Amino acid sequence: MDIRIFDSQELPLVLGALRGVAMADDRLVSTESQLLEGLALLHGSPLRAEELPEVTAAQLGRAVLDPHKRKRVVQLAIVMSLVEGQPKESSVAAVRELSQALEVPEEGLRVLDRVAHEHAMLARIDMVRRVQRFATSNDGPSFLRVALPMLLGLGQNPELAARYQALATLPVGTLGRGLYDHYRAHDFALPGEKGGLPELMLFHDVGHVVSGYGVEPQDEIQQAAFQAGFARTDGFVFLLFGILQFHVGLRITPIAKEQRGLFDVPKVLRALSRGAACRMDFSDHFDFFGHAPEQLDVLRERWGVPPI
16 A cells, blocks of 8 residues: 655645545544644655645545545545544545545445444444455455354364474574464464464464564554555555554454554554555465565565564
8 A cells, every 4th residue: 555646736735635524523633633744744745734725625636636546545534534533424524525526436435434323333344345355356265264264263274284383493583483473472373273363364464573563452553554555455454444443443353352542643654654665565475485484684674664
């Protein structure tokens, strides 16, 4: 999910329109200003939130014509509407106006609307479907068919488990040993062990090891942002997932409890930027065992992962 995509003429207009979304409830809180100014800094600009121009959805539609940039504007507008937590109907309406003006049918808007109207179950279903579609986009097996055995504590595969257990023999500091230690330190079952994570979702824990983020809720929202950054196809789903699960309090995964108020804007933007800078997409046919014996520090440098 690239983030530094707007030129110097577009950026003030985009941020001005996002400020309009924030102001839909007639106030601009400090975290919303942090998001606006943080996005400006990611583009190398020192723009201040209070100095941004007032920009209507129609004006932005005439100024930003590239479809990819338009899509990113709408996604950032969704993020803006969630900065304070539970979205308000006025914020949803402002995002919808942008979506219509830019002609972007972003699925996240439906999730946003359902969260705003407290239709939590429908919002969860929409998010699970989107994650499922992401996970199976590479012609893999059905996400639910693979994930259900894990959720039920089944799915043992001794041969597969042995392959991951053998990572314990690799030297400390390698990617493979780092992944093995990550699982054992947190009492997670390895792929192939009873209740183990399906290999289909291995990229999440590889991301933990590469990024250095922990597994506490305040770390998981940053890991979700890092994951959104490195995923080149629909990475936004992970950013939205992280904000909903660890900030809005919408429980999407049965593995982690829902949390509220953990959207630390500077840290999440930093994590998103780190992921976007990474030259490896761990969710797209990543050859984990081919890189497992290599030193993690060497791989981070090769892949362009900025320090935490």
